[in-house]
Amino acid sequence: MKTFYWLVKREFWEHRGGFFWAPIITGGVFLLLNIMGIITAEVLGAHHGINFGASGGLHNVMSDMDAGDMSKVGFALDLAMYSATGLLTVVLGFVVFFYCLGALYDDRRDRSILFWKSLPISDTSTVLSKIVSATVLAPIIAVIVGIVVGILQLLILAITLSFHGVNVWHLLLMAHPFRIVFNLIGYIPLYVLWALPSVGWLLLCSAWARNKPFLWAVALPVATGLIISWFGLMGLFNLPTTWFWKNVVQRGLFSTFPGTGSVFGTSGESIAHNVAGNPNMDFMDLTNTYQLLASSNLWIGVVIGSALLAGAIWFRRWRDDS
Amino acid sequence: MSAVITASGLSKRYKSSLALDNVNFQIAPGRIVGLIGPNGAGKTTALKAILGLTDFTGQLNVLGFDPRKQRDKLMGEVCFIADVAVLPRWIRVSEAVDFVANVHPRFDRAKCEAFLARTKLQPNQRVKQMSKGMIVQLHLALVMAIDAKLLILDEPTLGLDILYRKQFYQHLLEDYFDENKTIIVTTHQVEEVEHILTDLMFIRDGKIVLDADMDAVGERFIEVMVNADKADAARQLKPLDERQVFGKSIFLFDGANRATLEQLGETRRPSISDLFVATMKGTYA
Numbered sequence: 001m002k003t004f005y006w007l008v009k010r011e012f013w014e015h016r017g018g019f020f021w022a023p024i025i026t027g028g029v030f031l032l033l034n035i036m037g038i039i040t041a042e043v044l045g046a047h048h049g050i051n052f053g054a055s056g057g058l059h060n061v062m063s064d065m066d067a068g069d070m071s072k073v074g075f076a077l078d079l080a081m082y083s084a085t086g087l088l089t090v091v092l093g094f095v096v097f098f099y100c101l102g103a104l105y106d107d108r109r110d111r112s113i114l115f116w117k118s119l120p121i122s123d124t125s126t127v128l129s130k131i132v133s134a135t136v137l138a139p140i141i142a143v144i145v146g147i148v149v150g151i152l153q154l155l156i157l158a159i160t161l162s163f164h165g166v167n168v169w170h171l172l173l174m175a176h177p178f179r180i181v182f183n184l185i186g187y188i189p190l191y192v193l194w195a196l197p198s199v200g201w202l203l204l205c206s207a208w209a210r211n212k213p214f215l216w217a218v219a220l221p222v223a224t225g226l227i228i229s230w231f232g233l234m235g236l237f238n239l240p241t242t243w244f245w246k247n248v249v250q251r252g253l254f255s256t257f258p259g260t261g262s263v264f265g266t267s268g269e270s271i272a273h274n275v276a277g278n279p280n281m282d283f284m285d286l287t288n289t290y291q292l293l294a295s296s297n298l299w300i301g302v303v304i305g306s307a308l309l310a311g312a313i314w315f316r317r318w319r320d321d322s
Numbered sequence: 323m324s325a326v327i328t329a330s331g332l333s334k335r336y337k338s339s340l341a342l343d344n345v346n347f348q349i350a351p352g353r354i355v356g357l358i359g360p361n362g363a364g365k366t367t368a369l370k371a372i373l374g375l376t377d378f379t380g381q382l383n384v385l386g387f388d389p390r391k392q393r394d395k396l397m398g399e400v401c402f403i404a405d406v407a408v409l410p411r412w413i414r415v416s417e418a419v420d421f422v423a424n425v426h427p428r429f430d431r432a433k434c435e436a437f438l439a440r441t442k443l444q445p446n447q448r449v450k451q452m453s454k455g456m457i458v459q460l461h462l463a464l465v466m467a468i469d470a471k472l473l474i475l476d477e478p479t480l481g482l483d484i485l486y487r488k489q490f491y492q493h494l495l496e497d498y499f500d501e502n503k504t505i506i507v508t509t510h511q512v513e514e515v516e517h518i519l520t521d522l523m524f525i526r527d528g529k530i531v532l533d534a535d536m537d538a539v540g541e542r543f544i545e546v547m548v549n550a551d552k553a554d555a556a557r558q559l560k561p562l563d564e565r566q567v568f569g570k571s572i573f574l575f576d577g578a579n580r581a582t583l584e585q586l587g588e589t590r591r592p593s594i595s596d597l598f599v600a601t602m603k604g605t606y607a
Contacts, residue, residue, distance in 0.1 A: 006424040014412050112410035115461075117375060119425055120398035317393075320376045 003121060007129035008137060011103075015133070018095040023142045026091045027149035030084055034153060038160050077154060077175035082284065084153050085146030085184055086259075092142040093257030096134045096195070100202035100256065103130040104316055105213045123317040127203065131309065134199055135192040139258065143184045151177060179285070186286045187258070194261035194292070197301040200308030201252045207315035221249045251301060261292050326351050326472055326504045327372060331380035334367050334528075341367040342378065343528035349521070351471070352501040353535075356515050357508045358598060359525035360605045365508045368525065369476050372506075373402055385471055398427060401470040403461055405477040409449045415460060416445040422464050434467035437497070455486035462490060466498045473498070475507040479514070487514055494518075512595045522594065524601055531601060544575050545592040546583045556586050563600035574600050 012019055104127070107113040116126065158172055205217040225248070228234055229241045246264070254260055262283075282288065292298050327349040334342040341364045349355055359365050370376040374389030374396055382389060387396040409418065415438065423431045441459045449457055458478065465473065479487040495518055499505060509515055522539055524532035534542065548556045553571045557564070559582070561573035574592055575583060583589050592600075 003425045006421055010417075010421055013414075013417050014410070107410065110411060111404070111408045114375075114402070114404045114408045115410065117393075118373070118397060118400075118402035119422065120394050120396075120427070121425055122394040318377060320370070 004125055004129060004132075007121065007125060008133055011129060011133035012137060015099055018099055019133075019138050019141055022091055022095055023088050023145040026088055027084065027145050030087055030149060031152055031156065034156060038156070042160075074174035074176065077157070077172070078180060080153055080157060081150035081175065081177060081180050084149040085143065088142045088146045088149070089258040092138060093254070093260075096138055096199070096256040097202065097253075099138070100130075100134050100199050101206050101213050101217060103134070104203055104207035104312060105209060108319070109211075124313050127207075127309065127313045127316055130203065131199060134256075135195050136188065139188045139191055140185075143188065146184065147181050150180065183284050183286055183289070187289055190261065190289060190292060191258050193298055193302050195255050195258075196305030197252055197308065198255035198305075200305035200312065202256070203312040204308045204315065207312040207319060218253065221252055225249050247297075251297075255301065261298065262289055264297075325349060325383075326385060327506075328383045329371075329381065332368075332371060332378055332382055333380050334364075334371060334376065334378040340528050342371070344380070345525075345528070345530055347523065347530055347533055349504060349506065351504050353520045354499065354505045354507070354518055355521040355523060356512075356519040356594070357506055357523045357525060358512060358594070359508075360602055363525045363605075364528040365525055366476060367528075369402075369474055369506070369508065373397075373400065373474060399470055400472045400474065401465045401468050402474045403458075403465055403476070403478045405480040409457055409461055411448070411450040413449050414445070415443050415447050418449075418460065418464060422468075426468055428469045429464075430467045430469065434463050437463035437466055437493075455482050458482060458486060458490060462493060466493065471503060473503065473505045475505065475509075477509055478507065479509065479511060487511070491515065491518060512598060513593070516594045519594075524598065526602055526605060539594075539597070540591045542577050543592050543597055544578060544580060544583055544589050545596065546573050546575065546587050546589050547571075548573055548587040552586050559583075563596075563603065 107116060154172060154175060154177070158169075202213075202217055205213045205220075209216045225245050228244050232241065234241050234244055250264070325348045327347070329348075330346045332342050332345040333340070343364075345364075345368070357365050357368065367376065371378045371382060372384055372389060374393030377390060384396060385399050387399075389396055413421075419431065419434055419438075423429050423434075438460070441456070441463070443452070443456060443460055443463075449460070452460070462478075479490050482490070491514060494505070507515055507519075519536055521535045522532060523530055532539075543562075546556065547567075548571045550569065550571065556571065556573045559573075559575065559578055562576050563574040565572050570587075573586075574596065580589065
């Protein structure tokens with residue numbers, strides 16, 4: 001267990017840039033853009049003599065709102081907080097994708113694998129530590145940064161509004177920051193399961209390719225897809241060609257992007273329904289997101305992902321570059 | 323004591339060539355073995371097989387383990403330095419020490435820090451900021467702090483200047499080696515290891531062509547400096563090799579009668595490099 005902790009720590013040392021600085025810098029840029037947007041709005045507003053806060057306009061609007069309107073304010077605030085994390089998850093998807101591609105390849109290329117293999121560590125633990133770094137460590141850091149950025153975002157909004165005489169803290173009570181934190185952290189285990197086939201495929205290519213793992217990882221499924229599309233091979237299984245693109249190419253390559261499971265894994269209609277009806281962020285609640293556990297798509301992915309990872313471990317053990 | 327390494331019928335085939343051809347050898351504890359051969363003779367393949375880094379056919383027992391099946395356990399007892407610059411470039415000195423200290427049960431942190439204190443390495447320094455010599459210093463400090471039974475060095479001083487090379491072997495002998503440890507070293511700089519070896523193994527085209535301890539080598543191989551008038555007599559005795567220096571001929575004999583040779587001229591023990599060149603004649607032809 002101690003060895004495993006240090007193996008994961010080693011991954012963090014090596015990939016501090018992607019795991020730690022990428023979300024922080026993204027979050028910082030996100031906040032900066034928000035502040036710039038607010039300043040621009042303020043300047044334009046002052047320039048045209050529109051001052052909706054002090055003149056009492058917004059204040060009156062607030063006091064006139066009924067419960068339904070209030071929930072819309074809460075929705076807007078929750079959305080603001082989720083949006084920060086939303087951006088970070090896109091970054092996280094890229095980080096995990098490229099981390100997995102390099103994880104079992106870079107040390108073979110620079111021959112430092114000979115140093116790692118001179119230590120009493122099994123290849124299984126090595127590969128497992130890389131899976132955990134990709135699917136648990138990186139998302140946890142991204143979520144924590146996302147939460148901090150989201151809270152800062154709320155505070156910036158609140159402070160801006162307070163300049164216009166709006167009761168800030170009253171407003172903030174309509175947001176659900178704790179529920180959001182709970183939902184985001186709770187999503188990570190689901191992400192581990194959903195990302196497994198992609199992580200498995202990318203790590204397998206990383207452990208197997210003698211050079212250019214990116215090319216192999218992407219070109220192989222895409223080329224297969226093209227051949228299948230060209231000859232209409234899926235017709236043999238009474239399936240449309242898009243089935244292959246959606247369930248093999250897209251699922252195999254892009255499942256490292258958090259949220260793709262919720263969008264593509266279950267029928268997207270329930271989400272659309274939620275958004276169209278009473279606007280709220282309930283579809284992000286764990287009771288909704290964990291419905292994915294009932295989909296065969298997820299579990300087939302887990303099985304295939306595990307098989308691919310077993311292959312990655314085997315190649316890590318026996319790949320002999322000399 | 324039982325052997326540290328026992329190999330019998332060890333073979334390894336790459337696609338087109340046979341890197342190890344039915345090799346048999348034993349290495350006893352407390353020895354420093356020089357594994358010496360031309361490029362592509364199979365040295366590195368042999369070491370990789372011992373370290374469990376490659377598959378092979380035949381029997382190989384290293385410290386009681388099968389390197390194919392028990393590599394991770396084996397590496398608790400074996401240390402390995404490959405030719406320079408295999409430390410990951412991103413790692414810092416302090417991180418490397420922390421990591422090895424926490425994953426290796428036989429690592430002595432105080433010892434390692436004492437070795438590092440004798441160098442110019444700074445804890446925050448990254449490997450990519452170091453010269454080749456400094457990287458080897460760091461690697462050696464890590465390895466010497468591990469109480470391993472077997473140390474394998476594959477061209478450890480390649481590309482280092484003479485100061486680092488001398489220091490490397492000096493540290494190994496003074497601060498590391500004892501009768502419970504075994505060292506296997508491959509190198510092309512034969513002159514530098516000549517005086518520290520206890521055993522010599524020559525490998526050529528995947529076969530062991532010489533396997534003897536240094537005393538036996540001194541007994542078996544004799545070099546004679548012969549004046550031109552006796553050169554023909556010397557040639558009659560079927561020397562392994564002949565070369566000319568300052569108008570005299572130097573003959574190298576394998577297993578010839580010492581008394582007979584002494585009548586021909588001045589005898590001496592051949593250097594390993596001369597012996598190597600004579601044994602490997604025609605390798606690249």
